[in-house]
Amino acid sequence: MSADTDKFVRIIRDLDRLLVPGAGEKFWSARAIFSEMDSAFLNGWSHYRLQEILDDKEFLVFRDRNSLTINVTKGYAVSLAMIDRPPSGLYLHPQHYMARNVGRVPATIHRYKPDRPLQNDVYDPNARLELLDVIQLQPGEALERNGNTDVLDWKADGEMAFVLRLHSESVGDYEWAFDRETLAPKGVTVLDRFSSQMTTAMQMLTALGAPVGRDFIETGLSSPQFHVRWETVKMISQLSPDLVREAIERLKEDPHPAIRRAIEKSAVVPSQKAGH
Amino acid sequence: MAYSFEARDDNGPIAVEDVIEAMRKAYKGNNGVDAMQCVAEKFQSLAANREFIRDALVAELKRIAEERNLGSFAPQSFIIHRAPPFSLRLNLWLPSVGTSRKVEQEARIYSYGRAHDHNFSLLTAGVAGPGYRTRIYEYDCRSIEGRAGEHVEMTFLEDTKLTTGKVMIYRPHHDIHVQIPPVEASMSLNLLIEEKDIVETPQYYFDLETSALVPMNDNEVGRRVSFLEAVGHFANEDCAGVLFDVARQNRDPSIRAAAVQAIRTGFPDRQPEIERLVAADPHPLVASETNTPLA
Numbered sequence: 001m002s003a004d005t006d007k008f009v010r011i012i013r014d015l016d017r018l019l020v021p022g023a024g025e026k027f028w029s030a031r032a033i034f035s036e037m038d039s040a041f042l043n044g045w046s047h048y049r050l051q052e053i054l055d056d057k058e059f060l061v062f063r064d065r066n067s068l069t070i071n072v073t074k075g076y077a078v079s080l081a082m083i084d085r086p087p088s089g090l091y092l093h094p095q096h097y098m099a100r101n102v103g104r105v106p107a108t109i110h111r112y113k114p115d116r117p118l119q120n121d122v123y124d125p126n127a128r129l130e131l132l133d134v135i136q137l138q139p140g141e142a143l144e145r146n147g148n149t150d151v152l153d154w155k156a157d158g159e160m161a162f163v164l165r166l167h168s169e170s171v172g173d174y175e176w177a178f179d180r181e182t183l184a185p186k187g188v189t190v191l192d193r194f195s196s197q198m199t200t201a202m203q204m205l206t207a208l209g210a211p212v213g214r215d216f217i218e219t220g221l222s223s224p225q226f227h228v229r230w231e232t233v234k235m236i237s238q239l240s241p242d243l244v245r246e247a248i249e250r251l252k253e254d255p256h257p258a259i260r261r262a263i264e265k266s267a268v269v270p271s272q273k274a275g276h
Numbered sequence: 277m278a279y280s281f282e283a284r285d286d287n288g289p290i291a292v293e294d295v296i297e298a299m300r301k302a303y304k305g306n307n308g309v310d311a312m313q314c315v316a317e318k319f320q321s322l323a324a325n326r327e328f329i330r331d332a333l334v335a336e337l338k339r340i341a342e343e344r345n346l347g348s349f350a351p352q353s354f355i356i357h358r359a360p361p362f363s364l365r366l367n368l369w370l371p372s373v374g375t376s377r378k379v380e381q382e383a384r385i386y387s388y389g390r391a392h393d394h395n396f397s398l399l400t401a402g403v404a405g406p407g408y409r410t411r412i413y414e415y416d417c418r419s420i421e422g423r424a425g426e427h428v429e430m431t432f433l434e435d436t437k438l439t440t441g442k443v444m445i446y447r448p449h450h451d452i453h454v455q456i457p458p459v460e461a462s463m464s465l466n467l468l469i470e471e472k473d474i475v476e477t478p479q480y481y482f483d484l485e486t487s488a489l490v491p492m493n494d495n496e497v498g499r500r501v502s503f504l505e506a507v508g509h510f511a512n513e514d515c516a517g518v519l520f521d522v523a524r525q526n527r528d529p530s531i532r533a534a535a536v537q538a539i540r541t542g543f544p545d546r547q548p549e550i551e552r553l554v555a556a557d558p559h560p561l562v563a564s565e566t567n568t569p570l571a
Contacts, residue, residue: 002514042510050507050518053500053526061503063494068503080506088380103509162509194341196351201337204354204368207404207461210330 008044011036012071012078019076019168027076027096027168034098034142034166042080042102042164045070067165075169083107083154083161090129090180092151094120094172094191100142103162109135109143112151112183120148120172121226122257129183147171151178173225195225202228202235211239221247226256233263278412278433278451279309281316283402283441287324292332295322296359299467303362308397308469312445315467316399320443323401323465332356333366352385361470369408369455369462391454391482392492393417396471398446400438405462407438410453413484417449421560422478422530426489430482438464452482478530497530504534508541516543520553529559536565 014033019026052059062069065087070078080102090112101107112129129151137143145152148171154163173192176185190196202220205212217240220232229251236243251263295318302311312319322328336354357364369386372379383389391413413430420426430452438444440462446453478497481490492498504522511519516539523535539550554563 004512004514039510043512043515046507046511047515047518049503050515050522053504053531054518054521059496059500059503061499063499063502068499068506082506162506193351197337197340197354200351200368201333201354203370203461204333204366204404204463205330207368207463208326208330209404210326212330212334216334 002044002047004040004044005047006044007036008041008048011041015071015076015078015166016073019073021074021169023075023169024171030076030166031098034100037078037100037164037166038140039102070164077165077167079165079167081154081163081165083156083163086153086155088180089186090151090153090178090183092118092149092176092178093147094170094175095147096168096171097145097147097165098142099137099145099163099165101137101139101161102164103156103160104139105156105159105161106139107137107161107163108155108157109137110153110155111135112153112178113149114151118148118176120174120176123176123185123188125185127185129178190225190227192225195223195228198223198228199231202231206235206238209239214243217243217247221250226254226259229254229256230259230262278447278453279313279316279445280436281320281443283439284317284320287321287441289325290318290321292322292328292357292364295319295467296357296362299362303469308471309445309447311469312397312399312467316443316445319399319465319467320401320441323403323443324441329356329366329403329465332364352382363468363470365466365468366403367464367466369405369458369464371459371461372457386455386457388455388457391452391484393450393452393480393482394446394448395477395479395495397448397469399443399467400446401443401465402438402440403463403465404440405460406458407440407442407462407464408458409435409437409456411435411456413452413482414447414450415452415482420489421564422480422489422491423561423564424489424491428482428487428489430484430487438462449477454484478528491530497528500528500531501534504531504538508538511538511542516546520549523553523562524556529557529561532557532559533561533565536562540565 011033015030018030018033049059049061067079067081070080092114111132113132115128115130118124118127135143147168170191173190173195174188175191177187177189178184179186198220217232217236220228223229233247233251236247248263251259254260254263295315298315298318299311302314333354333356336356353365353367355363356366370382372382372388412433414433415428415430420428479492479495481492483490493502507515519535519539523532523539526532526535536550536554539546554565557563
């Protein structure tokens with residue numbers, strides 16, 4: 001192995017040790033490690049993965065939109081973002097990150113913040129983004145994003161910019177999208193992997209029309225994510241109408257305001273959908 | 277054309293083991309489509325077994341809850357049975373509704389509206405709902421080089437739906453299809469074979485308006501190509517030797533071509549070596565790399 005590959009392996013090992021799941025705000029203690037994540041680190045990663053291609057081994061680089069994964073665990077992720085055109089919207093993504101421009105050209109970043117405190121899982125259509133500042137990030141320079149409050153809009157002028165990012169674990173389950181023109185929210189996307197799969201499975205079971213056991217329903221109703229609890233109610237209204245009243249009674253005092261509102265509005269749901 | 281088996285009313289009960297056993301007998305290692313035709317009726321019966329599908333799905337969800345590997349996952353599908361080299365995958369197809377971000381994200385996940393071929397044999401059955409619509413074309417993969425924008429001769433075959441009970445077989449490197457979202461949530465069950473081809477041969481998107489080829493960057497070959505394209509911007513001399521080895525030795529011409537491009541980007545002073553390397557490679561995709569402007 002080359003010195004750069006050694007560096008890549010050592011840094012990943014250090015991150016694995018420091019950023020365990022549940023690290024929370026301790027993420028910021030990885031600043032010292034991130035300061036070492038430079039072009040030598042990237043070269044080490046390149047060498048390591050090239051050897052995997054050459055040796056026909058399992059290749060652990062994935063592409064998600066314009067990013068390549070360098071390493072992903074439950075506690076953190078390292079990625080390489082390829083910046084050219086900005087995306088269609090502005091996104092408040094609930095993950096902190098430290099980012100370094102590792103390309104050859106500067107990148108321009110517009111930094112926005114919401115005009116009020118937002119609770120990640122409570123949608124507020126009246127919130128608006130406010131432009132805070134515009135930053136020119138020169139090659140080698142770094143900046144940080146607070147996943148609770150910062151919306152960073154990256155742009156490269158001409159040539160593609162490359163940005164190395166160290167991401168924290170999620171600090172929320174929902175990504176908010178904002179309109180570029182009005183700076184108003186235009187929807188949220190569920191990020192949490194397991195809850196996405198839970199709701200997909202519930203939609204599948206509903207489409208299948210095969211009744212499910214009480215333990216599965218219990219898992220859904222006691223989910224920490226409000227969208228899973230709500231999907232459970234929708235599923236049992238189709239598959240087990242006799243259990244709907246009980247579920248609605250239980251969710252009347254749900255901690256999430258959207259569930260409480262929906263329960264109030266859908267007091268007639270069981271009788272309408274029963275027997276479907 | 278893609279093979280279709282219409283829905284039947286006489287689906288007798290069948291266990292998943294029976295389908296896998298029939299597949300083991302029929303599959304000789306290189307006859308995926310033929311083997312799938314042999315088991316299609318049994319597979320149709322299995323897809324009609326709602327209790328099996330429900331129980332397998334709930335069991336898979338429990339397994340996922342305990343899993344630690346976060347490499348990748350597809351939120352709309354579940355592998356509900358594994359019997360290497362075979363597996364069964366259950367897919368959910370949703371109508372295009374909701375916010376533009378959600379519609380855009382789902383279109384990307386489901387390949388809605390994006391004509392593509394497969395580099396693996398695919399046996400699929402409609403399990404529930406009205407089913408996605410699909411327009412199917414065919415092409416001769418031997419007639420293309422694999423360049424972005426390359427003209428592809430394709431012939432329209434049919435416009436159909438994967439309705440509940442229907443079974444279809446898509447031929448690898450032959451059938452091109454574009455999926456249109458269903459009007460209601462629908463499900464399909466796939467039988468997949470772990471074929472080495474999945475890694476070693478390319479899969480493409482197609483622009484139906486211009487009959488042009490669009491490289492795919494989110495499959496096994498595509499993510500290696502994306503990685504190589506980026507590496508050219510960082511690689512130092514430590515990497516150069518490995519890059520040259522990949523450019524010489526990899527079986528896939530797209531990967532060899534991407535390695536050549538990475539060398540050109542990272543080591544422009546090694547042009548004579550690049551020219552010798554390219555001259556020794558018979559594939560036109562690699563040859564075109566000496567003329568393509570760098571990204």
